[in-house]
Amino acid sequence: MAQPTIGFIGMGLMGVPMTLRLLGAGFEVRVWNRSIDKCAGVVSAGAILTDKLDDLVRHSDIVMLCVTDTAAVSDIVFGEAGVANSARAGQVLVDFSSIEPQATRMMAERLYTTSGCIWIDAPVSGGVAGAEQGTLAIMAGGSEDVLATIRPVLAPLSQRVTRVGDVGSGQVTKICNQMLVSCNVLVMAEVMALAEKAGVDAEQIPVALKGGFADSIPLQLTGPRMAKRDFDEVKWHVKTLLKDLDMANNLAKIMNSSAPMVGLGAELMRLHASQGNAERDPCTLVSMYVEKPE
Secondary structure, three states: OOOOOEEEEOOOOOHHHHHHHHHHOOOOEEEEOOOHHHHHHHHHOOOEEOOOHHHHHHOOOEEEEOOOOHHHHHHHHHOOOOHHHOOOOOOEEEEOOOOOHHHHHHHHHHHHHHHOOEEEEOOEEOHHHHHHHOOEEEEEEOOHHHHHHHHHHHHHHEEEEEEEEOOOHHHHHHHHHHHHHHHHHHHHHHHHHHHHHOOOOHHHHHHHHOOOOOOOHHHHHHHHHHHHOOOOOOOOOHHHHHHHHHHHHHHHHHOOOOOHHHHHHHHHHHHHHHHHHOOOOHHHHHHHOOOOOO
């Protein structure tokens, strides 16, 4: 595929830096977002703003989505004046969102049956920093041949694109990723609070553990913020981890697979979210375990 045109839907925490990477690589990118003001940064960098989805779809070889949840994807693709109304045979839809695998398979089949547009589910891991630096890990489900044709387009976004199976497999793999990440950050909050109460300089925990078996990217990025109570900047959301843990529990139920750690993790995350933290960064989880000021 020679320099395809791209339509990117969803100018959130991830969508904006991903779009900027594509623009920087020389691709023509049209953008759409429910809140138009969120498009300002990418438009100033050269993106073409469209106020109608059908216009974006008609002028794009590849349509990319990065939105909040399954309901949002379904509405954007199959809602009134949605992607499906203007999609065409040979076109590719790449969904970077983290959504339910079963719904992905159903939507992919429906879209292909009605329009011939091919669905690739390609959820990402690496956070905002990975999106900004083009080092996201992309776990893709779908046709191997189709994925091969769009790898050059994904290259500016990713350090690695791995095909993990047919459509929906990318979403299953992302759920597995989020199970590990979410349980990691939950126990990290306990660790930071315990170390501090025991007289340890908690800011040194990530330094001391770096390179060891307990090290992780979340520990290096989120651990220092927990220790410093540096809560203001939101790099990811508590509500996102809760959504993913709930999807993990649902998938485990469908597959008749026990997932006790995820069950507990979801309820702890739900408790924290219910206390006014849903829109806040997960580094705030440490506040569940530290003494509150008078």
